[in-house]
Amino acid sequence: MRTPFKAASLLGLALAANPASAFSIFACEPEWAGLAQQLAPQASVFSATHAYQDPHYIEARPSLISKLRGADLAICSGAELEAGWLPALQQRAANPKVQTGRPGLLFAAEQVETIDQTETGFFDTAHVHPEGNPHLHLDPERLALVAQSLSQRLIDLDPENAQTYQRAQSAWEESWQQNIERWRTQAAPLKGERVLAQHTTFDYLWRSLGIEVIADLEPKPGVPPTTAHLASLIDKVEEEAPLAIVHAWYQAPQSAEWLGEKTATPVLSLPSTLTPEQQIERPEQLFDHLISALLELQGER
Ligand SMILES: [Zn+2]
Structure with a gap:
């Protein structure tokens, strides 16, 4: 998503581009990359997966490890969607910022209530989502809650740019609520x-x-x-x-x-x-x- 920077480095213009200074965001899925880029316009945002991949089953490839190693913030769906591959990436990337429990790792599912959680005490090995449905980005209302949390997290981690994040979040929220109204009518x-x-x-x-x-x-x-x-x-x-x-x-x-x-x-x-x-x-x-x-x-x- 930062092709201009990439092109500049290739041309030996690294000094002018200075990509090292950009706040780096690693998104497990494209929806979080897209949202992050809207809320952090200057950040360098990377999506670990794309729409033609099954996000439940991803290979912990070296390119993903290296991206997570350089990340200031990682945002993932959570609720065990990435349970099969994110822990391996975290371990091999050895980036203390994005280890579980650290502020540099944001799980969307922890910012909202998920649907279809299996009953407490009931452990069904055949069920892939015991912590509830992690595909919560497809609810516009829940996405707005995640946007709020993400924006706050950006401010906490990168306070120098707090104003930019606040402005981006206000603009996003206003436009998103208008979209929700429009979708309600259209749909x-x-x-x-x-x-x-x-x-x-x-x-x-x-x-x-x-x-x-x-x-x-x-x-x-x-x-x-x-x-x-x-x-x-x-x-x-x-x-x-x-x-x-x-x-x-x-x-x-x-x-x-x-x-x-x-x-x-x-x-x-x-x-x-x-x-x-x-x-x-x-x-x-x-x-x-x-x-x-x-x-x-x-x-x-
Ligand atoms: Zn699923």
Whole structure:
């Protein structure tokens, strides 16, 4: 995201660019990178993952380790979304600033209440999200709470630039609340619609739009769809005629397509996070894209 700096160093203009002085933010997922760049316009922001990767399963590659090593702040979803890869990165990066419990590591899920937490004392090894659904960036209200926490954390860690962060946060908050109002109006016709989904990726979005999930293609969160489970859904889908069977861009489409064909139900593939190469660079563009895609499909019915 700091291509001008990179290009400048390549040209031997490192002195003029001085990238070492930029506050460095490591985001586990693109949604947090996009938000961080809005709230910290001068910072150098890096996303460890992209929209075509499954954020539950990431390889702790050397390039990621080196990025985390140089980070002043890391922001991740938390609620164990990154449990399979972040600890390895933290250990190998050996950057004291971003170790768990330090102010340089912000977990979004710790700033809000997550949905679908499994009951206390109930340990289900087949469930990938016992601490609740970590895909909370798809709720505009929760995202605004995370933005507040992130902005405060930036001020705590980099007080010299407090004014810049305060200004960015106020502007962001004002514009975000206007967006929320706009989405409420635009998405009103979607209220009461029904969908099937693969995994709980979009659950916060469904809730905020008033869309009901009639079934998950996964037998349990994190357990890949099986033919037996998909076959067991056919009657329900035919009976309830949902708007779509939805999967995220990073998920293989075969299960959704199989069930879609069997039941003559449209399959909708949606981005679950920011995708700069598809002009979805900022969080508001993601919500615009998701709502438009759903409305468009509804219009075709
Ligand atoms: Zn998940």
